[in-house]
Amino acid sequence: MMSMLEATGVSKSFGGLKAVLNVDLSVNKGEIFGLIGPNGAGKSTFFNMISGAIPIDSGTVIFDGIKISGMKPDRICRLGLGRSFQAAKNFAGMPVWQNVLMGALFGQKGQSYAQAMSAVDEVLDFVGLNDLRDKMVPDIPLAYQKRLEMARSLATRPKLLMLDEIMAGLNPSEVGEAMELITKTRDSGITIIMIEHVMKAIMNICDRIAVLHHGAKIAEGTPEEIAASKTVIEVYLGES
Amino acid sequence: MKWSGLKKEFQYIIVAIIVIFFAFVPLFGSTYAITLSSTIMMYIVMASCWNMFSGPAGYISLASGAFVGLGFYASGFLSTRFPLPVLMLAGGLASLVLAVIIGSITLRLRGVYFTIFTFCLVELVKAVMTWYEIMVVRKRGLNVRNFGPNAAFYAMLVMVVIALAVVVIVRKTRFGMALTGIGESEDAAAHIGINTTAYKVSGFAVTAFMMGTVGAVRATMLNHIDPTSAFNMMFSFLPVLMCVFGGMNTFLGPIIGAIVFAALQYNLITKIPQIYMIIFGAIMILSILFMPTGIVGVYERVRKAIENRKIQKVGGHL
16 A cells, blocks of 8 residues: 555653654555554644654655655645644634635645635535534634634645644534545545544544654554554543 | 725825825925925825734834935935935835844844834934944034925825835725734734735835835925934834824724824924923823724714714614
């Protein structure tokens, strides 16, 4: 199978704290890949290093055949890697549609305004935010703010989308909607890596899962393997 | 960036009337009126251009004094040999180069650190210039050739037209959108493919260029310049004050602020030189407290209040 993202020996420390330790991760094209672990396990730090938000201490990241470790986030984005943030980061002074327009305009080189505007309609339809398109960001519910982040990333036409706790704070029916949306996104040809605490979602839609604990990868496998793994139950599920 | 409640076209018409009014001042006005108008126009350029970058991007720059000062010295060094447009270009380019260098280093600093650095930059450049005059040339200040009040006046007028055109173009294109995105959320902007450093440095540099050019013109109105008059913190603070007072991130706000404060300063600096700064400080504090969105924001609030009252009368509910 073709590999979409290949991380080798990725590490990061903040002062004396080793946040991410020598993590290897390989994500295949067309996969939904889950990244789980207790709070503080280093999941978001790992995302931040992949997307270029923070510099990588050591290790390499190959994205779709190109070495992206050391690149700035805007270049990584234009290569086709989109992401959402754990705490939604939207353009609060703009209406919903313009947030998406920003992604469409800047995500790829040489986008005309007309092209970008048609991408906006397409993406808003796809994620189901069309009814809220003229609302300002602070006026829409938090669940939709996270979905807006996803929409903005989708507008950049990514090959790989990294979603950081997109289901946090959603009610069960909204979780169902989000799961559907993520599966639909994958079916449209976009590989997905997601950090998530909602186990039902992770176990249902992920093809493979990796578990981080204290910055190190302690397990990797299919949802069934992860659910049956003794180590995982001990360090992760056992805690709750 | 948002347009205030007034229609775009209407705002253009207001500005066009202001510019045309200024254009006729030399035909009827006294020398006093011409000099005052030139000063006002200088501040229109400075405030509008400051607002063009610092408004949407959220990087509050206090470096204006350094850029204007470089314009002063470009005129000081070159005025005996070259015509006014060359001096303006030289002042603008010198400022642009400084802005690119400084911007590449310091625009990584976020929030208040950038502001502090730009504040210190003015003092730094002033200190270097003072050292140069004391230690190297051993002569304080420079004489600047005066091209006459009308030359300076028309140069400022041309710069106002250019500056407002640049402001409109920037806010209408993706350049302005990128700056707004950076101001709203720099992380989000970077992660949708906006090269934040490039946009910030270019925005800062364009602003610096414009300030350098008007600085060069300003120097020709003064006959003599020295580091204290050139690298003057007032040039840094006034554009901020004008934008806060008039309304940040609006098209008309900085223009209104520039006209009000330039006129005030021009009149008060001779009459009550000791306390006019106190008055400005008080106005600044009151503006921030009671009209954080400036005069333009107050207008908008009043308009919305009236509209709401209308809706309530009809019995509608939003």
